[in-house]
Structure formats: C-alpha cells, structure tokens
Amino acid sequence: METLKLKxxxxxxxxxxxxxxxxxxxxxxxxxxxxxxxxxxxxxxxxEAEVNMIAHANGGVIEVFIDEEKIKAILADVGPxxxxxxxxxxxxxxxxxxxxxxxGFGAGMGLPNIKKNSDDxxxxxxxxxxxxxxxxxxYKS
Amino acid sequence: xxxNEVFNHMIKIDEDQCIGCSHCVRxxxxxxxRVWNGKATLDDPKCVDCGDCERVCPVKAIVVxxxxxxxxxxxxxxxxxxxxxxxxxxxxxxxxxxxxxxxxMGFDEVFEVEESVEFLSQELExxxxxxxxxxxxxxxxxxxxxxxxxxxxxxxxxxxxxxxxVDISALHISRSIKKERxxxxxxxxxxxxxxxAKAAAIKNAHGDEKENPITGSVNMDVFYNKVTQLLQGNExxxxxxxxxxxxxxxxxxxxxxxxxxxxxxxxxSIDGMNHSIEFLENIDKEEFKDIDxxxxxxxxxxxxxxxxxxQNRFLCVESLKKRAMQNDQKQNPLPDLLLEExxxxxxxxxxxxxxxxxxxxxxxxxxxxxxxxxxxYLPGFDCGACGAPTCKSLAEDVAKxxxxxxHCVFMQREMEKHxxxxxxxxxxxxxxxWGKDRLDxxxxxxxxxxxxx
Ligand SMILES: Nc1ncnc2c1ncn2[C@@H]1O[C@H](COP(=O)(O)OP(=O)(O)OP(=O)(O)O)[C@@H](O)[C@H]1O
Ligand code: SF4
Ligand code: SF4
Ligand SMILES: [Mg+2]
Numbered sequence: 001m002e003t004l005k006l007k008x009x010x011x012x013x014x015x016x017x018x019x020x021x022x023x024x025x026x027x028x029x030x031x032x033x034x035x036x037x038x039x040x041x042x043x044x045x046x047x048e049a050e051v052n053m054i055a056h057a058n059g060g061v062i063e064v065f066i067d068e069e070k071i072k073a074i075l076a077d078v079g080p081x082x083x084x085x086x087x088x089x090x091x092x093x094x095x096x097x098x099x100x101x102x103x104g105f106g107a108g109m110g111l112p113n114i115k116k117n118s119d120d121x122x123x124x125x126x127x128x129x130x131x132x133x134x135x136x137x138x139y140k141s
Numbered sequence: 142x143x144x145n146e147v148f149n150h151m152i153k154i155d156e157d158q159c160i161g162c163s164h165c166v167r168x169x170x171x172x173x174x175r176v177w178n179g180k181a182t183l184d185d186p187k188c189v190d191c192g193d194c195e196r197v198c199p200v201k202a203i204v205v206x207x208x209x210x211x212x213x214x215x216x217x218x219x220x221x222x223x224x225x226x227x228x229x230x231x232x233x234x235x236x237x238x239x240x241x242x243x244x245x246m247g248f249d250e251v252f253e254v255e256e257s258v259e260f261l262s263q264e265l266e267x268x269x270x271x272x273x274x275x276x277x278x279x280x281x282x283x284x285x286x287x288x289x290x291x292x293x294x295x296x297x298x299x300x301x302x303x304x305x306x307v308d309i310s311a312l313h314i315s316r317s318i319k320k321e322r323x324x325x326x327x328x329x330x331x332x333x334x335x336x337x338a339k340a341a342a343i344k345n346a347h348g349d350e351k352e353n354p355i356t357g358s359v360n361m362d363v364f365y366n367k368v369t370q371l372l373q374g375n376e377x378x379x380x381x382x383x384x385x386x387x388x389x390x391x392x393x394x395x396x397x398x399x400x401x402x403x404x405x406x407x408x409x410s411i412d413g414m415n416h417s418i419e420f421l422e423n424i425d426k427e428e429f430k431d432i433d434x435x436x437x438x439x440x441x442x443x444x445x446x447x448x449x450x451x452q453n454r455f456l457c458v459e460s461l462k463k464r465a466m467q468n469d470q471k472q473n474p475l476p477d478l479l480l481e482e483x484x485x486x487x488x489x490x491x492x493x494x495x496x497x498x499x500x501x502x503x504x505x506x507x508x509x510x511x512x513x514x515x516x517x518y519l520p521g522f523d524c525g526a527c528g529a530p531t532c533k534s535l536a537e538d539v540a541k542x543x544x545x546x547x548h549c550v551f552m553q554r555e556m557e558k559h560x561x562x563x564x565x566x567x568x569x570x571x572x573x574x575w576g577k578d579r580l581d582x583x584x585x586x587x588x589x590x591x592x593x594x
Contacts, residue, residue: 002503002506019425033505036294039295067503068506104427104428
C-alpha cells in the first residue's frame with residue numbers, strides 16, 4: 001500500500017517549537033483530501049504526545065506513517081519512563097513541574113485526550129529507559 | 142449563506158496588458174498563479190481575491206471586474222459607501238459637497254456602511270459570550286473568510302457566523318425603503334467597493350434578493366474619479382454641513398484594530414495576507430489559548446489598504462482617526478435600524494478545501510510521494526524561471542501532471558550534461574513558458590536603453 005513517511009526529532013524542553021511537528025503533519029493530511037474534523041482529532045492527539053515528549057521525556061523522535069486508510073504515529077523517547085500507566089491515563093494526573101505549568105501545560109489532560117481523539121493508543125514504557133506511544137487513527141471509523 | 146457551487150472571482154488578468162514578468166506569481170499567498178505562454182494564468186479555485194497580485198503588477202494587468210448593472214429608471218438608487226471612501230478626501234471638502242456630487246450622479250440617497258456597526262458589535266459581544274473559551278475569527282474580510290474556506294477548512298466553524306456591516310446596512314436600507322415607499326417599491330443599492338474581495342462576496346450572494354438586497358458594486362477608484370470631476374463644478378454651500386452620525390468607534394471598524402476596539406475580551410488584530418496565514422497556521426499553539434477574538438484583515442491597515450482605494454492608505458487612516466476623535470462623544474444610531482438579531486446571522490459557511498492533490502486519498506498519497514521525490518532533484522532556489530513560484534509548487538504541478546521536471550532551467554542544464562536534452566528543445570521549453578521570442582533583444586522594455594519611465 002502507498003505510504004507517506006514523515007519523521008521529526010524533538011529537543012528536550014524546546015517549548016517554543018512545541019506543535020511544529022503536529023502542524024506539519026496537519027499540512028500533509030490536508031493534501032490528502034480527508035475530512036477536516038477527522039484531521040483535527042488526529043492532530044490534537046499527536047500534539048499532546050509531542051508536548052509530553054518535550055515536557056516529560058527529554059525529547060525524542062516522531063515517525064508518522066500515512067496510508068490510504070489510516071495514520072499511525074510512533075513517538076519514541078529515551079526519557080524517565082512512566083511507572084504506572086493506568087494512573088498516568090487518569091484525567092488530572094500530572095507530575096508537571098512548576099515551570100511547565102506556568103507555560104500553560106500540566107492539566108493532566110494530555111493522555112486522556114489522546115485516547116479520546118484516536119482509534120487506538122498503545123503505550124510501552126520502561127522506567128529509566130523510555131516510553132513509546134503508538135497512536136493510530138482511521139479516516140473512516 | 143456563504144455557500145457556492147462555483148465561486149465568482151473579481152480578480153482577472155488582462156492578457157493584452159500582461160507582459161509575463163511573473164511578479165504576481167511570486168507574491169500570490171495561495172500560489173494560484175503561474176506563467177504560461179508568456180502570460181500570467183490564474184487557477185480560479187485557489188484565488189481568494191486578496192489583491193496582493195495587483196499591488197505588484199507593473200503594467201496594471203490585474204483588474205477587478207465591475208459588477209455594475211445599469212441604473213433602472215423609476216427606481217430609487219442608494220449609494221452604500223464604506224467609511225474608507227470618506228477618508229479619501231481632504232478635510233476641507235464638506236460631506237454635503239461630496240454628497241451633492243453623488244446625488245448629481247443620479248443617486249437618491251447616500252448611506253454609510255458603518256452605520257450598522259454599533260448594532261453588529263453588540264451582537265458580536267453576545268456571540269463571543271456564547272463561545273467563551275473558543276477562539277472566534279471575524280467574518281468581516283471576505284478574502285480571509287475565503288482563505289479559511291479553501292485552505293483552513295478545519296477553522297470554518299470558528300468563523301463568526303455573523304454578517305458584515307455592508308450586508309447588515311443593505312438589509313436595513315431595503316426595509317426602510319419598503320416601509321416608506323411601499324412593499325413593491327423598486328430600488329437599487331450599489332456598494333462602492335474598496336477591494337475585489339468585497340465585490341466578489343456581493344456577486345456570490347446574488348440570487349437571494351431578500352437576504353442580499355445589494356444590486357451590484359462599483360469600484361471605488363472609478364467612483365472617486367467621477368466624484369472628484371463633479372466636485373470641480375460644484376462649490377461649497379453656505380450653512381451647516383450634513384450631520385455626521387457615526388459613533389467614534391464605528392468609524393474605524395474596517396481598519397486594523399477597528400473591531401477589537403469594540404470587544405471586551407482579548408483580541409488580536411492582524412493585517413496582511415502573509416501575517417494572517419502565518420497566524421492561522423499556528424493558531425493551535427498554547428500561547429494563543431486565551432484569545433477570544435481574532436480580527437484578520439487581508440490588507441495592510443485593513444480596508445484603507447484595499448486595492449481600489451485611490452489615495453495613500455496612511456493618509457486615509459489618519460483622516461478616519463481624526464474623524465473618530467471628533468465623534469468620540471457621539472452615541473450610536475441604533476434606534477433607527479430595522480433589524481433584529483436573527484437578521485444578521487449566517488446559517489452556514491462551507492468548507493471548500495483546495496488543498497487535496499486528488500479526491501482519492503490513495504492517488505493523493507502517490508502524488509505527495511512523487512512531489513517529495515521530485516524535490517530530491519530540484520535545486521530549492523525558488524527562482525521562478527519555471528513559471529511556478531517555488532520549486533515545491535513546480536514539483537506539485539509535475540506530480541499532478543500539469544508540468545514536467547525539465548521546466549526547471551537547472552534541470553535542463555543537468556539533462557544537457559547527460560545528453561538527455563538538446564539545446565534546441567531546452568529553448569523551446571523556455572519559450573513555451575515565457576512566450577515566443579521572449580529572449581529576443583528589446584530596447585523598449587522596462588529599464589532598457591529606450592525606457593525613460
Ligand atoms: N513521554 C512521557 N515520559 C514520561 N512521563 C510521561 C510521558 N508522558 C506522560 N507522562 C506522565 O504522565 C503524566 C500525565 O500526562 P498527561 O499528558 O495526561 O498530562 P500532563 O502532560 O501532565 O498535562 P497536560 O497534558 O494536560 O498539559 C505526566 O504528568 C507525566 O508524569
Ligand atoms: S487575488 Fe490574491 S489569491 Fe488571487 S491571484 Fe491575486 S494574489 Fe493570488
Ligand atoms: S481588508 Fe478590507 S479592503 Fe482588504 S480585502 Fe479585506 S475587506 Fe477588502
Ligand atoms: Mg501532556
């Protein structure tokens with residue numbers, strides 16, 4: 001199947017560029033001719049994961065695979081890992097630092113929003129090694 | 142309703158004038174222009190009538206079509222003028238004298254668009270209160286609305302579903318004519334437009350006479366010349382000037398920041414197409430989270446910078462600011478408007494994306510990959526010698542089958558080196574883009590030995 005591959009590297013704490021990867025992904029999705037509401041949901045979920053990599057995980061790499069029926073984003077970091085994934089998935093749970101909160105992040109809504117706005121979310125995390133999120137969304141559900 | 146199967150454009154290229162210089166191609170913010178056969182060609186669905194191309198054309202080959210129907214006899218004629226029109230004149234010419242000149246042209250009444258601004262701004266305040274926590278984008282500038290429909294369809298629902306002052310005023314005028322002269326009264330309302338975008342918006346609204354009673358538009362530069370001619374024959378009259386009823390804040394609605402002036406919440410005012418696009422691309426960023434209202438206007442300084450304004454935009458802004466100060470104490474002309482809240486709502490603003498490379502996603506994907514593969518070869522200079530504004534746009538044209546890679550002059554060199562293209566063929570390609578004999582010596586062109594301009 002024809003697949004478009006995109007790849008982005010994110011630097012730790014680079015908040016001024018937070019959102020650049022997801023907005024570039026959005027630009028690409030718009031050229032595919034899929035419904036604007038569907039694009040919006042996909043971009044929200046990738047944006048949240050992108051910010052998490054910058055805020056909690058020393059940056060990392062985003063790889064995106066776009067084919068004719070779905071988009072799959074794999075976000076891999078070598079950060080501290082998530083000790084309790086179920087807890088992290090709860091609305092309002094956050095370990096964000098004071099600095100991060102002052103920038104408007106840290107409501108503990110990121111992961112729940114990713115879940116809500118995607119068709120499939122897989123989180124693999126090893127404490128001390130890193131976290132990999134795989135987010136999949138289909139254009140037609 | 143901002144809904145159209147076929148969108149009418151007012152920007153047109155006058156091929157007889159066009160010298161194929163490609164200045165417009167380089168500035169078009171939506172990459173809607175190419176040079177082909179020595180002439181600029183416009184891809185209509187992509188054009189938003191912003192007028193940026195007109196500003197850079199050295200030979201006035203970009204024209205704004207007029208949408209003027211002849212005056213019907215036995216009809217009541219209204220000239221609907223935006224405040225920037227009044228801002229074209231020196232302060233020592235009275236409103237009465239200008240109005241007299243317009244009446245002399247055959248109009249029966251002169252109405253200023255911004256008279257409905259206080260009414261609209263109250264409704265807008267309510268609208269924003271309902272949408273608290275969401276960013277609302279102004280629906281004022283039709284070039285911006287069109288930009289959003291075609292390139293930011295995901296933001297269509299954020300555009301305020303409220304009519305702009307010109308439509309609101311026209312509705313009021315039509316009702317008051319009927320009230321005074323009977324339901325069957327015949328009337329024509331002509332809007333004097335500062336730009337192609339407003340003219341296009343009016344043209345596209347035709348067909349729904351009850352909702353959109355404007356008959357047509359007159360280009361402001363043409364109208365201004367007519368008025369100034371007539372002014373030469375008519376002297377200032379003795380006595381009081383016509384009363385200027387606009388509230389100070391209404392005067393500047395169409396300028397940059399003019400809408401924000403009326404809004405309690407947080408508002409960003411942005412002018413210019415490129416600034417607006419840059420902002421819309423970044424609208425989701427965290428730093429803009431608490432903004433309530435976005436006032437985007439396609440032209441530098443807002444409508445004072447519209448391409449049909451005959452005078453310098455900064456002088457117009459200065460003149461309107463003065464007037465706003467003078468009218469500072471005036472309240473609004475609200476009680477006279479024959480309008481209700483529901484009259485100014487827009488039902489639907491349609492998504493009309495032009496970004497998809499193909500309607501079939503798998504085909505579009507192939508084209509996207511092909512574009513990226515082409516970019517491996519193209520030099521990335523964005524020189525425009527291929528007739529397209531950037532290397533990327535040439536690559537897209539190639540992927541869509543509208544161009545070939547050897548339109549790039551550097552690719553031609555590369556192919557010649559490997560004996561895959563003859564110099565004759567390369568020359569033919571250049572002529573197919575830039576026109577026959579285009580590279581012949583011509584001492585009359587701009588800057589050449591015979592040019593004294
Ligand atoms: N990539 C990651 N690496 C390490 N920890 C993470 C990562 N992503 C999330 N977490 C942990 O999960 C918590 C919850 O994440 P979530 O995105 O839901 O909220 P937040 O980032 O704290 O706040 P918000 O997303 O609302 O700004 C984070 O506070 C953090 O402790
Ligand atoms: S009016 Fe604007 S969008 Fe249309 S061709 Fe000119 S520059 Fe491009
Ligand atoms: S800013 Fe005003 S003059 Fe310029 S395109 Fe928009 S409506 Fe027209
Ligand atoms: Mg988060």
